[in-house]
Amino acid sequence: MTSQIITQLETPALLLERGRMQKNIARLRDQLVRLKVAFRPHVKTAKCVEVALAMSGGSPGPITVSTLREADYFADHGFTDILYAVGFTPNKMGHFAALLKRGVMLTVILDSLDAAHALVQASAAMPFAVNALIEIDCDGHRAGILPDCADLLAVADVLAKGGVIVAGVMTHAGGSYDCRSDEALRVMAEQERSRTVRAAERLRQAGHAAPVVSVGSTPTALFAQNLTGVTEVRAGVFVFFDLVMAGLDVCRxxxxxxxxxxxxxxxxxxxxxxxxxxxxxxxxxxxxxxxxxxxxxxxxxxxxxxxxxxxxxxxxxxxxxxxxxxxxxxxxxxxxxxxxxxxxxxxxxxxxxxxxxxxxxxxxxxxxxxxxxxxxxxx
Ligand SMILES: Cc1ncc(COP(=O)(O)O)c(C=O)c1O
Missing domain, CATH: 2.40.37.20 (D-serine dehydratase-like domain)
Known part of the structure; x- marks a missing residue:
């Protein structure tokens, strides 16, 4: 591209300071290496292949998406291990099937018996097994099944009997955005970890393999001190940060x-x-x-x-x-x-x-x- 300086740009225009982004990525990646846990960046913040590659260390790796449009786009750029982290509905099954058919390892999430029955029904005619994570409510802020609720095992049973792979559990501690001190963030990170691991253990005791324990929000990912039992962390907004994160003292x-x-x-x-x-x-x-x-x-x-x-x-x-x-x-x-x-x-x-x-x-x-x-x- 022809080089410009910002005074030549028509405004408003979105600016991205690459050096800051790289520093933010290095900070989280170092933290996850220290805690010995894999990274599945959430690409919904950036929705941009160059940023996703930077988050993945230079070549396509596991990612989290919030739309199937993102799944299509990132699959076009070589990302094949994709978690679609918004609850499953049957009207998306055709789109899921098309992604699976083109070789994408797509995992879906759900948190109810209704959704489990719908997924079993929708996937029955498919030549591929579908991977599902059960969403856990770790902080009362949004969706998910409480880790000790009977529904957890009931949902897993419906899935397993219907031929859907119970890949494990996932949660998003969005309640971390309401924390008002470093200590509260550390406590929230431990709550996210312990409640999600507890849910996975219950599934395993009931005979499900449930290998995946997926957690993540930017504040908890950066404040976690121990991620024992967690297999992957998802975070998104950390890549750019913003004033909400600065207000939480998660960044400057x-x-x-x-x-x-x-x-x-x-x-x-x-x-x-x-x-x-x-x-x-x-x-x-x-x-x-x-x-x-x-x-x-x-x-x-x-x-x-x-x-x-x-x-x-x-x-x-x-x-x-x-x-x-x-x-x-x-x-x-x-x-x-x-x-x-x-x-x-x-x-x-x-x-x-x-x-x-x-x-x-x-x-x-x-x-x-x-x-x-x-x-x-x-x-
Ligand atoms: C399911 C899920 N996982 C991970 C994230 C990433 O959270 P953050 O943007 O705080 O890193 C989000 C954000 O909304 C989410 O909804």
């Missing part, structure tokens, strides 16, 4: 690899506002920091070089307009940046902000755009 603001480049389009000086051409279409409507001790509005402002201006946030967002102001409102000094100048805005939630864009403009610590990586969207 300087670790955030993703930002939205925007241009100042005007001012309302009497209100202390600077208006930019990135609104919620560019940032997403995610307000994940709203419930954290420091509310970052729709994003934290950085200068054009990516240096954070900690007093300034996007206080409000329309579709294509963002309003930048001092976080203390009228008491603060307005940002003195002329029309036409650029700023970068760090996202609350990297997955949601990246999803608003079709490509990453890749930077390597300077204002030169060193690469352009496409990303996919949709289902």
């Amino acid at each position: 603001v300087d670790d955030i690899a993703l930002s939205v480049l925007t241009t100042v389009i005007g001012h309302q000086r009497e209100k202390g506002w600077t208006i930019v051409d990135a609104g919620w279409m560019a940032m997403s409507r995610d307000r994940g920091t709203a419930t954290q001790p420091v509310d970052q509005g729709f994003g934290l402002v950085c200068d054009a070089n990516g240096v954070a201006l900690p007093d300034y946030i996007m206080v409000s967002a329309n579709q294509e307009h963002g309003i930048i102001a001092h976080r203390n409102g009228a008491e603060g000094k307005p940002l003195d940046i002329p029309v036409g100048a650029q700023l970068r805005i760090l996202p609350n939630h990297a997955c949601a902000t990246a999803a608003q864009h079709a490509r990453y403009h890749v930077l390597d610590g300077t204002s030169a755009v060193v690469d352009g990586w496409e990303r996919i969207s949709g289902w």
